């Protein structure tokens with residue numbers, strides 16, 4: 001394989017072309033399989049068995065001819081200086097190099113770290129069905145110079161980016177070809193999955209894992225009013241931490257003119273940024289869940305941008321030897337490539353990490369934050385740094401200019417937030433910079449403007465919707481139903497002091513007795529690890545529900561609600577002492593009623609619950625189903641910090657979903 005970026009670029013282009021072909025006449029599965037895997041020989045072999053009989057028949061007489069041709073070709077190569085040999089050798093050396101170490105001197109605009117997004121292929125077309133065929137494997141890659149086994153989707157790490165528009169239907173055939181025999185599932189983070197609860201990917205709640213050697217088809221509509229920056233990721237075990245994720249951008253339908261008019265952006269670039277561990281996430285989780293870590297979250301070793309990073313080999317901890325190739329700063333591709341655009345650029349940023357929040361900033365130039373999560377507008381101010389963006393959260397921003405006042409190339413700074421780092425990891429550089437463009441574009445007029453700028457930080461924790469924005473919801477002082485939660489990681493003697501995540505008195509684990517997802521079982525058969533408050537509400541007469549999450553830990557917990565968006569009415573962080581809130585207590589610190597923002601609260605699907613603090617969330621329960629609600633820190637979720645809500649008028653949830661049981665064997 002060539003560089004990871006080359007592969008990603010090619011696949012991205014394939015994906016777009018594929019979508020276009022699918023407007024009305026979808027390709028036959030075998031043609032699609034060939035199309036999806038033509039650039040990845042190992043993948044195509046995995047799909048060989050799916051080819052139908054007619055292809056096999058026609059290949060009967062072709063095969064001897066093919067073998068003969070191959071023998072002649074090999075003979076020719078052996079006895080002459082066939083140019084392919086040197087090319088092959090070059091390719092093989094390139095494959096040994098870390099992804100970032102490869103720089104193409106004839107770099108086109110596509111040779112870049114950012115992932116180019118294609119709004120104009122989607123905003124003005126009618127809605128359609130988009131089909132993808134994904135093959136999940138694993139192999140070794142060196143994303144930051146250190147070799148590690150990662151998950152691949154159609155040979156890609158991170159996986160393919162899905163682009164579509166509101167109202168499209170997505171069909172994703174997922175084949176698990178992992179030799180490790182482990183099951184997988186895919187969650188579509190932020191999408192409502194209305195009338196498609198069993199497609200939500202939440203193992204234990206909506207499905208059993210897709211067993212190795214089998215295929216499962218996810219099929220659902222993207223709601224007409226949903227748009228924005230989403231992502232897909234594994235929701236089984238801790239596979240998300242080892243690369244089983246990718247971007248999912250839903251474009252808002254619009255006349256191209258008016259789309260340009262809204263933000264005036266000329267390009268759109270996706271940045272999936274996250275912390276990175278050099279051990280596999282299952283090893284990291286075992287360490288965390290053992291008593292050796294004393295309940296401290298494992299501190300990451302590195303960070304990646306779209307699956308590429310840089311690590312200084314000499315910083316590796318001697319006790320943990322690594323297979324490492326140094327990546328120099330100059331080996332790192334720039335985020336925007338040779339950017340020729342003159343207008344602003346829309347950056348879509350996702351925290352795909354396992355533990356750490358991060359702040360991003362510019363060495364020169366500025367941006368305006370536009371939206372968070374599913375295209376929800378925020379009152380953004382001209383800034384040159386922004387944060388903290390926690391795992392699962394997204395932010396879109398408009399990059400106004402990338403000029404440099406000096407000879408230095410303008411850079412994007414990424415600073416991992418140290419809040420959850422409870423011990424030092426000398427191998428890690430929490431603050432790193434990536435070049436924005438491949439060559440500085442200096443405009444003296446613009447320099448004057450930017451030289452006088454000061455550091456302007458935009459704090460996402462206090463973001464609100466613009467005063468002028470109206471979601472059409474009237475928020476009452478009191479909700480119709482309140483769910484009061486307390487969350488904490490605990491080391492209990494009765495659990496052998498293994499760190500365990502709790503919400504109220506329940507530590508979550510996938511339903512095992514009977515071993516079926518909740519969606520396929522009457523409520524009276526759910527086991528003791530399930531905390532799932534009932535919300536008697538329907539799409540026709542939805543009720544407003546408030547969720548109060550109190551965080552009794554010293555670090556933040558970014559909570560994600562599946563299938564729904566919520567308003568953040570209040571958020572509190574205590575610097576000293578404890579800051580819980582209960583509407584039911586009339587005395588003590590818990591009785592202090594927060595001031596709820598009922599005027600212009602920000603809307604989200606993932607929110608950080610500050611340390612020793614709380615959030616007050618409000619959502620309209622108009623999407624019947626069982627929706628998971630959990631901390632998005634990989635190790636907290638895996639150790640039990642998860643629950644669900646059951647939105648349905650019928651208490652017993654008698655209409656169990658047979659689809660959810662399909663994969664359970």
Ligand SMILES: [Cu+2]
Pocket residue numbers: 556557558631632633636637641
């Ligand atoms: Cu957490």
